[in-house]
Amino acid sequence: MSKTIFQKIADQEISAHLVYEDDQVVAFRDLHPQAPVHVLIVPRRPIPRLAEAAAGDQAVLGHLLLKAAEVARKLGLGNGYRLVINNGPDGGETVPHLHCHLLGGRPMTWPPG
Ligand code: AMP
Numbered sequence: 001m002s003k004t005i006f007q008k009i010a011d012q013e014i015s016a017h018l019v020y021e022d023d024q025v026v027a028f029r030d031l032h033p034q035a036p037v038h039v040l041i042v043p044r045r046p047i048p049r050l051a052e053a054a055a056g057d058q059a060v061l062g063h064l065l066l067k068a069a070e071v072a073r074k075l076g077l078g079n080g081y082r083l084v085i086n087n088g089p090d091g092g093e094t095v096p097h098l099h100c101h102l103l104g105g106r107p108m109t110w111p112p113g
Pocket of ligand 1: 005016028029030031032033040085086092093094095096
């Protein structure tokens with residue numbers, strides 16, 4: 001299977017503005033930010049999407065959420081932020097490598113578009 005663009009970023013084959021990385025996840029600035037702060041948190045292991053995550057992915061998914069909160073704190077989002085995981089065509093997923101959007105730096109509206 002060919003690598004997704006996020007796999008290439010995690011493997012340092014494509015450059016990105018990294019804000020955090022460890023052995024399980026990488027976090028980097030979205031190329032087309034939808035808010036003053038827009039970061040993607042991505043597991044190094046290429047799970048295509050949440051719907052295809054398995055019981056064995058539980059630890060990395062929990063880790064990913066905890067790191068999202070840590071990155072939010074580090075980037076000064078003390079007043080709040082939004083986490084988004086787009087799943088499948090109707091969810092607006094465009095990159096088939098599970099990722100969590102961290103959006104902040106402005107008030108978010110509801111419902112989302
Ligand atoms: P989604 O629509 O949920 O699959 O989100 C994919 C996100 O990846 C979009 O917000 C894109 O702007 C972002 N994106 C695509 N390519 C890159 C890249 N090379 N570096 C950073 N963000 C990217």
